[in-house]
Amino acid sequence: MSNQPVILAIDQGTTSTRAILFSAELDILAVQQKELKLHYPHKGWVEQDAVAIWRDTLEVCRAVLEHPVGRVKPVAAIGITNQRETTILWDRKTGKPVYNAIVWQDRRTDASCRELRARGHEPMVTARTGLLFDPYFSATKIAWILDSVEGARTRAEQGELAFGTIDCYLLWHLTGGRVHATDVTNAARTLLFNIVEQQWDKDLLALFSIPAAILPEVHDNAAEFGVTDPAWFGLEIPVGGMAGDQHAALIGQRCFQPGMVKSTYGTGCFALMNIGPDFRASHHRLLTTPAYRLNGRMVYAIEGSIFIAGAAIQWLRDGLEFFRDAAASEALARSVPDSNEVYFVPAFTGLGAPYWRPDVRGMISGLSRETTRAHIVRAALEAQGYQTLDLMAAMEEDGGHQAEIIRVDGGLVANGFMCQFLADMLNRPVEVPKVTEATALGAAILAGLTAGLFAGLEATECYWQRDRVYTPQMTEIERKRLYAGWQTAIQTLLHTPGNQGALTKNCLQPHLPIKS
Ligand code: ADP
Numbered sequence: 277m278s279n280q281p282v283i284l285a286i287d288q289g290t291t292s293t294r295a296i297l298f299s300a301e302l303d304i305l306a307v308q309q310k311e312l313k314l315h316y317p318h319k320g321w322v323e324q325d326a327v328a329i330w331r332d333t334l335e336v337c338r339a340v341l342e343h344p345v346g347r348v349k350p351v352a353a354i355g356i357t358n359q360r361e362t363t364i365l366w367d368r369k370t371g372k373p374v375y376n377a378i379v380w381q382d383r384r385t386d387a388s389c390r391e392l393r394a395r396g397h398e399p400m401v402t403a404r405t406g407l408l409f410d411p412y413f414s415a416t417k418i419a420w421i422l423d424s425v426e427g428a429r430t431r432a433e434q435g436e437l438a439f440g441t442i443d444c445y446l447l448w449h450l451t452g453g454r455v456h457a458t459d460v461t462n463a464a465r466t467l468l469f470n471i472v473e474q475q476w477d478k479d480l481l482a483l484f485s486i487p488a489a490i491l492p493e494v495h496d497n498a499a500e501f502g503v504t505d506p507a508w509f510g511l512e513i514p515v516g517g518m519a520g521d522q523h524a525a526l527i528g529q530r531c532f533q534p535g536m537v538k539s540t541y542g543t544g545c546f547a548l549m550n551i552g553p554d555f556r557a558s559h560h561r562l563l564t565t566p567a568y569r570l571n572g573r574m575v576y577a578i579e580g581s582i583f584i585a586g587a588a589i590q591w592l593r594d595g596l597e598f599f600r601d602a603a604a605s606e607a608l609a610r611s612v613p614d615s616n617e618v619y620f621v622p623a624f625t626g627l628g629a630p631y632w633r634p635d636v637r638g639m640i641s642g643l644s645r646e647t648t649r650a651h652i653v654r655a656a657l658e659a660q661g662y663q664t665l666d667l668m669a670a671m672e673e674d675g676g677h678q679a680e681i682i683r684v685d686g687g688l689v690a691n692g693f694m695c696q697f698l699a700d701m702l703n704r705p706v707e708v709p710k711v712t713e714a715t716a717l718g719a720a721i722l723a724g725l726t727a728g729l730f731a732g733l734e735a736t737e738c739y740w741q742r743d744r745v746y747t748p749q750m751t752e753i754e755r756k757r758l759y760a761g762w763q764t765a766i767q768t769l770l771h772t773p774g775n776q777g778a779l780t781k782n783c784l785q786p787h788l789p790i791k792s
Contacts (some may be wrong), residue, residue, distance in 0.1 A: 282345060283353035283723050285716040286333060289313070290379065293329065295336035296713065297346055298720040300729050302739040304711060308336040320383035323376035326364045329442065330449045333510060335513075341509060353516035353738065355525035355723030357715050358442035361465045363417040363489065365428065366445065370436050374425050374716035377442070379465065384415035392423065397483060402557060404470045404477055406564030406576075415467035415484040422486070432490045439490040443518050447658070450515060453507030453622055455638040457493040457596040460569045461523040469494065469531035471566055472555050474574060477620040481716070497523075498725040499567045507703060517722025519568060522546050522675070523720030525685065526567055526577060529709065530740045532733050535677030538714065539664060541688035545585040547667055548577045551675040560630040560670035570725070570733065578675045580629040580667040584638075584687045588656045598649050601689075609654040609693045617642040619765035620655035625748050630670040633770060641765045657694045661701035662762040670701060683707045685714045692746075700750035742790070 280300035287294040292312055297305040310332040315323045335791055337354075356653050359381035366373045389409040392398070398409050407413055418439055422429040431437050437532040440448060444458040457465075463469040468486060470477035476491055495501060497519045526548045529538035534552035539545060550652070555576055558564055561687075567577035589605050592598045599605060619641045629632040629763055640652060664682075672678055682704055689708050699706040711717055721736050730736050732790065751757075 277573070277717060279389075280729070281350040281657045281727070283720040283721040283727070283729070283776075284337065284340065284346075284354045285723070286337065286354060286356045286446065287521075287719065288329065288446060290359045290381075293332040293336055294716065295333075295340040295718070296716045297340050297343060298717070300352070300724070302711070302715060302717060302736065303719070307338040308434050310336050314379065315468070318384070322379040322382040324379055326366070326377040328443065329377060330446065333446055333449075338509065341350055343728070344695045345733035349489050350728055351513050352473045353514045353723035355517035355719030356446055356515065357521050357719035358446070358462070360441065360462060360520040360522070361412055361414050361417075362442050362687070363414045363421070364442070364445045365418065365421050365432070365437050365439050366448075367640070368436055368453070368456075371449060374428055374437060374521055375421045376423070380412055381731070382417065383411045385411040385564050385732065386421055388416050388419070392483070401467065401483075403425055403482065404472060404480065405464065405467055406471050406555070406557065407467055408464070408561065408563070409467075413465055413467040415480070415486065418466075418486055418490070419484050432486045435489040437490050438492070439480070439639050440492055443520070444492045447501055447518070449513055450504045450508065451502040452507065455502035457480075457495055457760070458466040459495050459499070459518040460566045461497060461520040461572070462518070462568050463492075465520060466474055471574075471576075473562070474478060474569075474680055481696075496570055496572065496746070498570055498722045500726060514727065516726030517603040517724070519718055519722060521715045522548055522579065523566065523568060523577070524722070525714040526550065526718065527681040527721050527733070528717030529685065530716030531567075532737070533680055536683070537668070537671070537673070537679040538683045538685070540714070541585045541592075541660065541684060541686035541694075542586045543585065543643045543662070545582040545664065545686075546579065547581070547671065548579050549671045549675045549677065549679060551576050551578055551677060555677060556674060558670075558674040560674055561632050562629050562674055563668055570721075578671050580671055582663045582667060583625050583628045583737060584622040585660055585663075586686070587624065588620070588659065589688065591622075591624070592653055592656055592685060598653060603690065605653050605657060606691045606693045606734055608650045609657050612648070612650045615642075615655040615658055616644070616646060616651045617761065618647055618651045618655040619762055620659050621769055622656065622659055623769065627769075628665055631770065632667075632767070636769055639767060639769050641767065642761075657691065658697050658758075660688065660694050661697040662759060665701045665759065679704060683709065684711065685712045693745045695744070698747070699746035699748050700755060703748045703755060707742050707744040708744045710743045737764060
């Protein structure tokens, strides 16, 4: 390897904070990680210690820079990627947060979202932000802090407080309080940023009663965000890239052409399709979001989420104690020729896109005397294929593009049976990259772009290496037969009388992802 400089990616996630050193060829050289605690002070509330988030970030960065590679090679730039929507307000003079970080999973502002929806504001908000009214996004979390922390609103109006999502908060600290800025992908998750006009929206600020004085500047994803205070690493390192985690993964998977899709299978599943330079609102209650903006040119994406993916395997392991290790699910699934008509709808927390039924719960159908553990496990893995096909159909209609290939990452893609079934159901090749750290990789690419290590996004494509590809092998007849069975199962679930009762109470409330 050459003497080229390295890139430091910070990946601040919901459950951990990581620092990863990448080579200029985008290979991973060193990783440091720290677990992060979640606090649940009340039912539906989820908070994190904002001070710990910064302290952990500094610690893992320092540790990874102590790695021999970090010590001998210059760090060209830092890239930041982060759990999205999580909200922090802090004092501009001291840097002290005025309240804990309110995590994206927090539902405390449910009532205010429902009230806003009942007042008929949602179509206007969707047309400007691509989002829906939901406590998931930052705006109502900010308003809650301003109204609940004594003196916060007055101080905010007087310009004493700053708001930021995690990226922005970390940048502020890294630069020693000199820079208050974010990027378009993170700004777009606040419900305050107009992604068509690409600026903070006065009407939305008024709607949520949020003073403009607290807002950061919004930059492209690859930009000169600022330099680190020498107090932290002994020298100034430029921060050159920033993007929310799912957007960074789209970049890490090099989905640069319209129609390209990345799908991440962790606890839940998040799929993003690049839809090119034109904003399109979803007709299936998916989200429209910036994929990335470079040199002032925006590229949009359609985002869909499945609440339960790997969590179903975890449940079979821990709840039903079918096996000790998630990896054992593959051999079990392969031990039977099919699921013997068993369908497993893992709607443990409701159904997401395109059904949006928060009220329904999971179901295993088609049980008979011949059903074994293996059939149920196989059905749980097959459900990932069916759920993704449901989502893909909605994304293709909304996005106006056909997905030729799907690039996947996340813990579940270690399961070859699942990946093959996915390819069969989608009737498209499914590609697994060599470096599955797509999120951190995306941040590194953005930082490297600003540092001049790559001529442009396309110049990073040559470093994307495919580990495996799964090509469709199922006959059309079989595919249709199996999917028809899934649709019957879904329809049964949607029309279960108990569920309908719950529907009348809850149907207006869209549920959004449970894991970022
Ligand atoms: P997250 O980032 O959401 O914590 P990960 O990407 O680490 O999730 O993936 C972990 C999930 O993947 C777990 O739910 C686990 O059950 C599942 N998983 C991991 N390995 C396998 C495997 N070989 N087969 C099936 N599921 C797996």
